Amino acid sequence: MPANYDELKLLEEKIAQESAFVEDLTTSLHQVVVGQDDMIEGLLIGLICKGHVLLEGVPGLAKTLTVSSLAKAVNTGFHRIQFTPDLLPADVVGTMVFEQKTASFAIRKGPVFTNILLADEINRAPAKVQSALLEAMQERQVTIGDNTYVLEEPFFVLATQNPIEQEGTYPLPEAQVDRFLLKLKVGYPGREQEKRIMEQQAAQRLPQISPVVEPQRIIAAQELVRDIYMDEKLKDYILDLIFATRDPERFGIKELAGMIEYGASPRATIALALASRARAFLRHQGWVRPDDIKAVAHSVLRHRIILTYEAEAEKMTTDQVVDTLLDRVEVP
Numbered sequence: 001m002p003a004n005y006d007e008l009k010l011l012e013e014k015i016a017q018e019s020a021f022v023e024d025l026t027t028s029l030h031q032v033v034v035g036q037d038d039m040i041e042g043l044l045i046g047l048i049c050k051g052h053v054l055l056e057g058v059p060g061l062a063k064t065l066t067v068s069s070l071a072k073a074v075n076t077g078f079h080r081i082q083f084t085p086d087l088l089p090a091d092v093v094g095t096m097v098f099e100q101k102t103a104s105f106a107i108r109k110g111p112v113f114t115n116i117l118l119a120d121e122i123n124r125a126p127a128k129v130q131s132a133l134l135e136a137m138q139e140r141q142v143t144i145g146d147n148t149y150v151l152e153e154p155f156f157v158l159a160t161q162n163p164i165e166q167e168g169t170y171p172l173p174e175a176q177v178d179r180f181l182l183k184l185k186v187g188y189p190g191r192e193q194e195k196r197i198m199e200q201q202a203a204q205r206l207p208q209i210s211p212v213v214e215p216q217r218i219i220a221a222q223e224l225v226r227d228i229y230m231d232e233k234l235k236d237y238i239l240d241l242i243f244a245t246r247d248p249e250r251f252g253i254k255e256l257a258g259m260i261e262y263g264a265s266p267r268a269t270i271a272l273a274l275a276s277r278a279r280a281f282l283r284h285q286g287w288v289r290p291d292d293i294k295a296v297a298h299s300v301l302r303h304r305i306i307l308t309y310e311a312e313a314e315k316m317t318t319d320q321v322v323d324t325l326l327d328r329v330e331v332p
Contacts (some may be wrong), residue, residue, distance in 0.1 A: 051181025
């Protein structure tokens with residue numbers, strides 16, 4: 001970590017140089033995706049953090065298009081799995097197949113063996129299929145039979161789910177949801193943006209995405225982002241936010257007392273620190289600012305706070321809880 005101002009300036013110059021590809025990557029994605037700035041930034045944060053992202057939004061909001069375009073722009077492998085109720089774990093990770101010619105079993109790798117994996121409508125498949133992704137997401141490896149295979153870097157899982165239709169779905173267990181670095185809520189575009197979408201689709205000539213950054217550059221950014229400086233006061237601020245989800249009364253937030261069943265886990269502390277560093281990286285900063293922490297707080301915490309029945313009865317959301325925390329926990 002930088003010990004003085006001169007070292008901090010040198011770090012910022014290095015960050016500015018190594019993060020120069022961010023604008024090219026964002027511009028490339030906006031050639032085919034109209035608007036959705038928050039989603040694109042969230043995906044880049046997840047990619048740079050070596051994390052995984054859960055996208056929640058109604059159909060037709062360009063989630064799949066954005067993810068596939070990102071893979072093209074980064075020049076990496078891309079697979080998409082459509083999760084359905086009849087999907088099997090072997091359909092995700094692969095299986096052992098008997099080869100008659102050699103009278104032996106051979107490994108047939110599944111679609112998880114790629115760089116960017118889109119798990120489309122992940123809540124459409126039962127828990128045994130959802131859990132097939134756990135080892136890949138957490139350990140970045142896959143075990144088939146007696147063999148374990150390390151996944152190629154960068155490895156990035158993006159999962160989508162529809163928040164409206166609940167019939168025939170299998171909600172993700174809390175333990176698995178916690179493994180997603182961010183949960184992004186994808187909203188409707190604005191009026192002018194939707195007009196541009198309509199005109200773009202009427203032309204039937206979507207621009208072709210060309211690679212603008214190589215995977216090695218992404219891997220280097222994943223290592224460098226951890227060097228971004230964070231002041232001790234900001235570390236304490238992150239801890240205050242997390243601990244306030246577990247014991248809000250201790251922080252004088254009495255209105256949340258009895259509203260939170262389970263607060264955020266230590267994994268949330270790590271995610272909030274890392275995601276705020278990644279946001280600083282996207283802005284070519286050598287150090288984290290309070291605004292970086294606030295900007296990623298909702299995406300990091302909204303799926304890690306479990307509300308009580310009383311809170312649900314009052315139609316309170318986790319986003320409202322995070323709003324209250326950001327308003328009431330003192331910023332250094």
